[in-house]
Each structure stands twice: as C-alpha cells, then as structure tokens.
Amino acid sequence: MADDILNTLEAVIRERRGGDPATSYTAKLFARGRAKIAQKVGEEAVETVIAAVADDREEMVKEATDLVFHLLVLLADAGLSLDDVRAEIGRREGVSGIDEKAARTS
Numbered sequence: 001m002a003d004d005i006l007n008t009l010e011a012v013i014r015e016r017r018g019g020d021p022a023t024s025y026t027a028k029l030f031a032r033g034r035a036k037i038a039q040k041v042g043e044e045a046v047e048t049v050i051a052a053v054a055d056d057r058e059e060m061v062k063e064a065t066d067l068v069f070h071l072l073v074l075l076a077d078a079g080l081s082l083d084d085v086r087a088e089i090g091r092r093e094g095v096s097g098i099d100e101k102a103a104r105t106s
C-alpha cells in the first residue's frame with residue numbers, strides 16, 4: 001500500500017515538471033533548480049532530526065514525509081527514480097553494513 005502511494009507521488013511529481021510554478025509547489029521547486037531542491041532536502045532532514053531528538057513522534061512523521069517528498073523531487077530532477085533506489089536496496093540485501101565497511105579497501 002505504502003509503495004503504491006510512493007509510486008503515485010513519484011508520477012505526480014514527474015507530471016509537474018514544466019508546470020506552472022504559480023499553481024504547483026512541485027513545479028516551483030523544479031523551476032528554482034537543483035541547488036534549491038537539494039537545500040530543501042537538507043532543511044527537511046534537519047527538521048526530522050530535531051523532531052527525533054525532541055522525541056516528538058507526530059512531528060517526526062510530518063518532517064519525514066516532507067523529507068521523502070523533497071527527496072523524490074531531487075531524484076526526479078536528476079533523472080533518477082525510486083526504481084534506482086529499489087535496485088540499490090536489492091543489491092545490498094543480505095550484506096551486513098559491518099561486513100561491507102570491513103571489505104572497503106580505503
């Protein structure tokens with residue numbers, strides 16, 4: 001279910017590209033460019049962290065949602081998609097983060 005919602009949101013975000021910034025927040029973000037979108041991702045990440053440290057679970061959900069939305073816009077701006085992230089998650093499946101770090105050469 002949640003995955004369906006993410007797919008739908010990703011499709012809406014793609015549709016907004018080149019849209020009217022006066023009527024669409026997503027179109028406005030695309031119009032402002034990669035650096036601004038990336039800045040918003042950073043801001044929403046910090047707001048999520050602040051909510052986590054304050055142990056405000058309700059606020060955490062809201063900020064995490066803002067973060068996911070802006071991250072999807074950033075991925076779309078770069079021509080990337082949730083499928084790219086899914087593929088990377090799949091590549092990492094079953095590989096312990098501890099083992100992966102130990103196997104790094106540098």
Ligand SMILES: N=c1c2ncn([C@@H]3O[C@H](COP(=O)(O)OP(=O)(O)OP(=O)(O)O)[C@@H](O)[C@H]3O)c2ncn1[C@@H]1O[C@H](COP(=O)(O)O)[C@@H](O)[C@H]1O
Nearest residue numbers: 009012013016023024025026027028040043065066069070
């Ligand atoms: N999921 C979201 C979503 N999450 C967060 N936001 C917006 O993200 C913004 C984040 O809040 P901020 O206070 O940081 O934003 P701001 O102050 O306006 O931004 P700046 O001035 O800093 O640039 C708010 O305007 C939220 O409404 C979202 N805007 C849109 N969506 C989805 O995208 C769809 C398309 O939206 P539009 O492109 O606006 O039609 C919507 O139907 C929703 O499904």
